Amino acid sequence: MYMVKEYANASKAQYRDALDVIEEFEKELSEMKGKCIDIGCGPGDVTKKLILPRLSPEAELVGTDISKPMIDHARQKYLDEKRLSFFELDIETTALPNEEMGQYSNALSFYCLHWCQNAWQAFENIYKLLQLGGKALVMFLAWNDGFDAYMKVHENPQYKPYMEVDNHNTQVSIYKKLTEDYSPNRSSFQDADRFVPFFHRSKDSRAALRTMLNDIGFEVLHCSRREKSFVYQNMEILKSTETSAVFLRLFNCIVLRVHGFRSHMIAVNPFISRIPDHLKEEFEDVVVREVASRKILFTNKNDNGQQEYSILDRYHILVAYVRKPSSTY
Numbered sequence: 001m002y003m004v005k006e007y008a009n010a011s012k013a014q015y016r017d018a019l020d021v022i023e024e025f026e027k028e029l030s031e032m033k034g035k036c037i038d039i040g041c042g043p044g045d046v047t048k049k050l051i052l053p054r055l056s057p058e059a060e061l062v063g064t065d066i067s068k069p070m071i072d073h074a075r076q077k078y079l080d081e082k083r084l085s086f087f088e089l090d091i092e093t094t095a096l097p098n099e100e101m102g103q104y105s106n107a108l109s110f111y112c113l114h115w116c117q118n119a120w121q122a123f124e125n126i127y128k129l130l131q132l133g134g135k136a137l138v139m140f141l142a143w144n145d146g147f148d149a150y151m152k153v154h155e156n157p158q159y160k161p162y163m164e165v166d167n168h169n170t171q172v173s174i175y176k177k178l179t180e181d182y183s184p185n186r187s188s189f190q191d192a193d194r195f196v197p198f199f200h201r202s203k204d205s206r207a208a209l210r211t212m213l214n215d216i217g218f219e220v221l222h223c224s225r226r227e228k229s230f231v232y233q234n235m236e237i238l239k240s241t242e243t244s245a246v247f248l249r250l251f252n253c254i255v256l257r258v259h260g261f262r263s264h265m266i267a268v269n270p271f272i273s274r275i276p277d278h279l280k281e282e283f284e285d286v287v288v289r290e291v292a293s294r295k296i297l298f299t300n301k302n303d304n305g306q307q308e309y310s311i312l313d314r315y316h317i318l319v320a321y322v323r324k325p326s327s328t329y
């Protein structure tokens with residue numbers, strides 16, 4: 001999924017958005033005591049630098065992630081932090097370990113849950129992880145037109161085999177169950193779809209999330225959808241000459257360079273690890289081109305006085321703060 005170093009170096013937008021929400025909920029975080037869990041902690045930087053210092057001093061924080069390389073990296077990097085530990089956990093699992101049930105006073109999750117196609121399962125697991133009365137603060141991506149680029153690239157016969165996997169049937173049934181109630185608008189399902197966030201096609205993602213949380217049993221204390229934007233302005237020349245030529249035609253520009261943006265796209269692209277080496281660079285170019293063609297490009301001046309292109313990325317996030325009731329009936 002994610003490449004550790006690449007993600008750590010190209011996740012400025014995620015870090016900034018997590019900080020915004022964490023600062024907004026600073027009071028709530030300061031009241032979090034006991035054993036807290038960060039779900040989808042990635043390299044552990046947000047866990048250590050943004051979350052941990054804001055929790056009550058008596059709190060202990062456990063960072064969890066589906067990715068072993070992420071957990072290994074976080075463990076190694078934050079070895080000396082006594083109140084912090086890390087372990088592997090798939091929040092979408094249908095077999096949540098018994099010993100983890102009801103263990104956490106609070107749960108946090110930033111920029112992870114959009115990876116879960118079975119969003120219901122992920123939220124149900126968060127419910128199970130919490131103690132009675134426990135609270136969760138989550139933020140994740142709801143919509144980004146860049147995700148439609150995956151579906152477009154998937155149509156290309158050269159890449160199609162690498163964007164389709166085995167558990168198609170499982171995903172279809174999950175999808176059918178969820179669409180009955182939460183109605184994103186699509187009729188077919190492919191592997192590439194699996195990496196398109198569940199709420200991406202919802203007509204009203206905030207309402208769909210609120211309904212899902214209520215149905216699971218949470219009290220919803222806050223649920224909002226926010227529009228965000230980020231400008232990728234560092235430059236990096238596209239490597240493939242053919243792709244660059246297409247870009248030049250598309251945007252009628254003298255030089256188009258896509259950096260920061262390209263690094264970011266590659267760091268978060270779920271298909272790259274499946275692509276054979278001889279096709280990798282070309283695939284990266286095609287994905288970057290497809291995503292960039294959906295964005296707003298504008299010229300700026302770099303430090304050398306040259307004109308370059310920046311990319312404005314607009315997207316939506318969902319933020320929810322929920323509570324597991326103190327008693328179950």
Ligand SMILES: C[S@@+](CC[C@H](N)C(=O)[O-])C[C@H]1O[C@@H](n2cnc3c(N)ncnc32)[C@H](O)[C@@H]1O
Nearest residue numbers: 040041042046065066067090091092110112115
């Ligand atoms: C964009 S990173 C966010 C990392 C960190 N929370 C941050 O804000 O920088 C998303 C992380 O979610 C993890 N992830 C994806 N699916 C997951 C799942 N089903 N269970 C747990 N973690 C998952 C990925 O491995 C990745 O490290």
